[in-house]
Amino acid sequence: MTGALAALVVTLLLELPIVAAAYPGQRVRLTAVALVANTFTNLTLNVLLPRWPLGRGHYILVGEILAVVMEAAALAVASRPRDTGRALVVSGLGNALSYGAGGAVLALLRWW
């Protein structure tokens, strides 16, 4: 579980600033929404899906798709006025960043 929490922290460190920067007028509220959505999707990916027999072998692909869609949906629904385009951009870039660079950041933090 410690590893899952570390992964969650790194994911939040990478994705929340993107949300905060993308929604300057609703920064606090949408960052909080992203915090909740990311926590849910990240723990689903790292804790629940590995134990799901049908997802074995491709659970990360399944988890990543769930993450990008659910986080975009959460931001789109919570934004005022509703801004689906921006939510998709933010979720897509944020998840690409945390997927591509998250491991390197985690390794850096552990080294530090």
Add this chain to the structure above:
Amino acid sequence: MHASLLSLPSSSPAATRPATLVAAVLALILTTRPAHADCAVPRYYTLKATGNTVAVCEGVTQPPCTPSTPFLRQDEATGEVVSIAATCGEVRCFNDECVPPGTYRYGLASLLVCSSGCDTVVPYFAEVSVTAALSNCTRDPTSPAPMATTVNPPWGTGNNIVASFNCPGCSCGMVGSDRDRGKILAVDFLVAAIGLAALIARRRRAPHRT
């Protein structure tokens, strides 16, 4: 009004900000080779000795721990091997109780099935040392009992111990370059591209409304 990072004002100094953000994200992603899923967690075998009990947990790269795929415990000093027909529970762990002092290798008796996923180095076993003297140890009747076996561990015996192997297609997902990496990034960028297209389309429609 706040200037949004993702709005696209064509004539303001902020026009370069979305491009800069996208370029920075792309650079980070494309120059970082080890694949990690939404910053996921590498997990293999983890062992923790408390007194004479060793908590054995298996990682997600390994096949399910069931009595039909038993764990092996090898005493590093004597080479003695015992088989433990454990069933890992919800947290994929079991307790090996009443373990005498010594240093041991624990690992599954059968190799994991490399079915799909990624190229990665998978450890055969993990090591643990038990230092507590064994006296009056009573085993929990629900805990799996080790049985003497003549099975050779997949990691070898004597001086021919191999710590890990390369699995060309296992369900590891964390370390190495997994085959889903391209698909995952493609999905993420497709989602971002759809959103960007929606933003641009809305912006083009905006002058007609005003």
